[in-house]
Amino acid sequence: xxxxxxxxxxxxxxxxxxxxxxxxxxxxxxxxxxxxxxxxxxxxxxxxxxxxxxxxxxxxxxxxxxxxxxxxxxxxxxxxxxxxxxxxxxxxxxxxxxxxxxxxxxxxxxxxxxxxxxxxxxxxxxxxxxxxxxxxxxxxxxxxxxxxxxxxxxxxxxxxxxxxxxxxxxxxxxxxxxxxxxxxxxxxxxxxxxxxxx
Ligand SMILES: [Zn+2]
Numbered sequence: 412x413x414x415x416x417x418x419x420x421x422x423x424x425x426x427x428x429x430x431x432x433x434x435x436x437x438x439x440x441x442x443x444x445x446x447x448x449x450x451x452x453x454x455x456x457x458x459x460x461x462x463x464x465x466x467x468x469x470x471x472x473x474x475x476x477x478x479x480x481x482x483x484x485x486x487x488x489x490x491x492x493x494x495x496x497x498x499x500x501x502x503x504x505x506x507x508x509x510x511x512x513x514x515x516x517x518x519x520x521x522x523x524x525x526x527x528x529x530x531x532x533x534x535x536x537x538x539x540x541x542x543x544x545x546x547x548x549x550x551x552x553x554x555x556x557x558x559x560x561x562x563x564x565x566x567x568x569x570x571x572x573x574x575x576x577x578x579x580x581x582x583x584x585x586x587x588x589x590x591x592x593x594x595x596x597x598x599x600x601x602x603x604x605x606x607x608x609x
Pocket of ligand 1: 464489527
């Protein structure tokens with residue numbers, strides 16, 4: 412028997428959510444926001460590089476009242492530091508050293524949050540089904556964020572230990588509480604070079 416799909420939800424004027432976004436983009440393009448951003452090689456207006464979760468409740472632009480061009484933002488499941496995050500940071504480090512050697516360094520902030528969906532990876536039954544799709548059980552288990560205060564320090568240390576990343580970058584760690592909207596510091600800023608010279 413063929414499956415009969417449920418009626419799709421009606422959108423205003425028959426528009427999909429993405430259509431609405433594209434309409435909003437026309438309005439954005441008509442403003443001068445795009446003309447008030449740093450030129451390449453880019454130094455963000457606020458000299459910060461943020462790593463947060465992909466969770467839509469953890470959008471740094473909203474949490475920190477950021478404008479276009481203010482910050483470099485990376486987002487992963489849980490806001491965890493992955494090899495890809497380190498590779499990107501290595502590239503930006505290189506670019507900064509070669510293209511803007513006299514400019515001050517940006518700070519890097521790792522932020523994990525409460526009620527994170529990655530915490531579901533701590534459930535062995537749920538994880539087992541995903542492992543059966545070819546993923547590594549130990550990696551998944553490590554990715555789960557159940558308490559930001561416990562996972563943030565290790566991720567900060569992973570960046571500070573990465574030799575491909577500039578030792579001049581100050582790295583700090585934070586926890587965001589989705590219930591209160593407040594960000595609290597878990598690990599104060601430090602850099603590899605400052606630690607070695609001090
Ligand atoms: Zn999350």
